[in-house]
């Protein structure tokens with residue numbers, strides 16, 4: 001078993017339970033052990049529009065907590081992953097800022113050293129575990145499943161900060177899905193944003209962005225839309241009906257977390273993986289019935 | 291200290307404002323030579339069609355020093371942080387970073403903060419997360435919570451007071 005500390009962030013552990021459940025159900029089958037750590041807070045990314053120093057401080061604080069475990073950090077949320085990666089880069093390049101942040105962290109007996117890696121679901125599966133290893137564990141092929149992937153803006157950009165996948169032609173999720181037997185297909189709107197960051201102040205516009213993308217996906221005859229971000233999933237799955245209303249279309253597209261499909265392919269029972277929590281019509285996929 | 295105090299303490303926030311201003315001036319001097327107004331940023335901007343955001347104009351206005359005008363405008367709050375402008379600019383100008391600095395300045399100047407940002411900050415101050423654990427419905431309309439889904443307790447700051455003190459300090463002064 002390879003151990004990682006789990007950094008859950010805010011959205012996944014407070015409402016996007018299907019992501020967390022499927023992560024906890026599926027990854028141990030690939031010899032990954034997740035260690036829960038007490039004391040984490042928000043990564044700071046949602047506060048970037050209000051106070052960027054707060055973002056930097058919060059990220060450094062979480063990294064410092066994880067460093068105490070001496071384990072690399074598994075970060076399933078792309079927003080958190082970007083914030084933590086950007087913080088590492090900023091404190092690496094700016095020793096003065098690093099000293100200031102550390103003097104503040106001292107009040108909680110913490111110190112940022114920069115000694116660990118942060119890993120998202122996609123590079124954990126694709127690069128750390130590896131496609132060959134995943135292949136060995138596939139029990140039920142997802143054959144015939146036409147998949148549209150959605151990576152999420154924060155996972156693919158800005159590449160200057162160092163992201164786990166390519167910014168203009170991300171393919172790691174496709175490679176993972178292919179080894180599970182599914183048929184991922186590129187589509188023109190693949191890199192379009194879900195709009196989630198506008199939910200705080202312009203919720204109608206946020207839903208319109210979601211609706212516009214899903215409408216295109218539905219029109220192109222995909223079986224399922226797959227994502228790896230709790231913010232995006234909240235838009236595409238949890239709020240799908242409302243998103244459809246903003247573009248005057250009845251949306252009925254199954255939306256799943258990659259880790260849910262992974263779990264099914266690895267032979268996890270369909271009663272697990274939090275599948276009851278997807279609000280989009282995932283039943284029509286007849287997954288796990290074969 | 292409540293959020294209202296935090297975000298409206300115009301006087302005490304002068305150091306923070308100075309810091310953001312320095313950041314904006316640095317962005318101004320860094321971009322003024324490089325941006326040639328090709329508008330590639332705007333052509334790919336996720337908020338362009340829907341909300342009429344034009345990142346190349348944000349850069350142009352910064353070049354002319356019209357910072358206050360932008361800080362007072364609602365348009366800076368239409369950016370959805372997709373980072374396409376930063377990724378695709380041929381000159382490595384990052385309009386999205388200018389927008390973050392402008393929004394930070396609006397907040398530090400005691401302007402009205404739009405939407406749920408204040409409640410998110412309030413929540414961070416009290417429990418460390420932007421929201422507390424929610425009950426959700428499954429497809430059969432049954433209510434579910436973390437504990438009846440077999441998930442462990444949520445990770446939160448252990449010493450709320452120490453955590454709050456540090457964050458409060460950050461919100462009002464330069465570190």
Ligand code: SF4
Nearest residue numbers: 325327328329331379
């Ligand atoms: S910021 Fe970059 S992409 Fe936008 S107009 Fe200037 S040079 Fe062109």
Ligand code: SF4
Nearest residue numbers: 335369370372373375
């Ligand atoms: S980050 Fe903001 S300004 Fe830049 S392209 Fe995206 S929405 Fe437009």
